[in-house]
Amino acid sequence: MIPARYAASRFPGKLMQDLNGKTVILRTYEAAKNTGLFQEVYVVTDSEVIYSEITENGGKGIMSKKEHECGSDRIAEAVEEMDVDIVVNVQGDEPMIDKESLVKVLEVFRGKDAAKIDLASLKAPLQDWKDVENPNNVKVITNKEDFALYFSRSPIPYPRDENAGVTWFKHIGIYAFRKQALLDFQRLPMLKLEASEKIEAIRYLEYGKNIKMVETTVKGVGIDTPEDLERARQLLS
Template identity: 70%
Template sequence: MKVIAMIPARYAASRFPGKLMKDLKGKTVILRTYEAALSTGLFDEVYVVTDSDIIYNEIISNGGVALMSTKEHECGSDRIAEAVASMDVDIVVNVQGDEPFTERESLSGLIDVFHKDPRHEIALASLMTPLHQWEEIKDPNVVKVITDRNGFALYFSRSPIPYPRDEKTGVTYFKHKGVYAFRKQALMDFSQWPMLPLEATEKIEAIRYLEYGRKIKMVETGVSGIEIDTPEDLEKAIKAWK
């Protein structure tokens, strides 16, 4: 089973433009993320796929492998689908470009879903981590996910889900980390489906899969890391970096 990592990277992020080229302890965020994915040792190949000459040159000049998108894309998964269309691969892991704390344990659990699925019944898996602070649960920059009893996603939202009408139930809230693992055909299918209203409203690409009646297997991890969505996140990352 050939497994590759694809890191979609836009320069013009809406909440924090140019964030992937910001300095994180002597290297850019995107280079830190690329090196982190590479250092897991889980992938046959690791690529950055981007629409930015600046990001492309940053990866290439540091000995990495990067691909340029030829089309405009609404989300990272569409950008990756273009890149892998002609590749001979089995599993494609979408690692977010703003995840410099990407580590082996979580990604290994994600890939293991497919090793344990010889009948190819699962086409897409993703990561989630428990939330314990109400400020994070309410934060629209933190995507939440709820699942069924078998760990398949029911819905993703920027709002607190489930709504805590009864706070005594002890429900655990989960953050969706935005790291996906696709069978290649599932990724190609995803890229052919037009965006529907729920995805367009929430701006969460995983919802597209649910709107077209497909399942997403969620894998719990205790490693939360720091996703760099805002300047404040970057400051946290700088302080946390070892």
């Protein structure tokens, strides 16, 4: 499932921007299809423009029936009546999907921790302090079993001791959910931590869900700004 909103606050209309001959959302849809990992791939949107872009290019789209605050809510509505077990959320602004990383996320549902995993996601190490400080990069900290403890736009952990040998990790916005975790999410009200950070993954933590984090070295190219779009164009070229 690829949740797609036209009116993004930081870069309105970014999903319909040209990315070397195709729109960002179409490139993301095709990249998800081309992994060969999924029975079905859908773009779930509230935008007639995005829906038409996908369906007119041979893809599958679902129009949301309600207003939604975040991608998880949008996907939960779309899958409520579907007979599915695991649902993968690929962000519409992540057109350079890495198949190897997706495979790693899906494999945890067959691993030793599978029974206690409600959802899984990706993290990638950050090397540059500017990237750690950048609030557009959501950071994550985990316990020794790689379950998420917290997500933040601030640098976490804070480097009070610069010699502690800490690695900072960026949260990569690809999730694999158990269907029930998604249905529970849409019924639970937003609490203060999520409202403050504007990070939907925090709601799962606040209500006791277990998020397994999988490390990858592929950071992808999330398109949050016009500068990100230009970087993506250069990489594709």
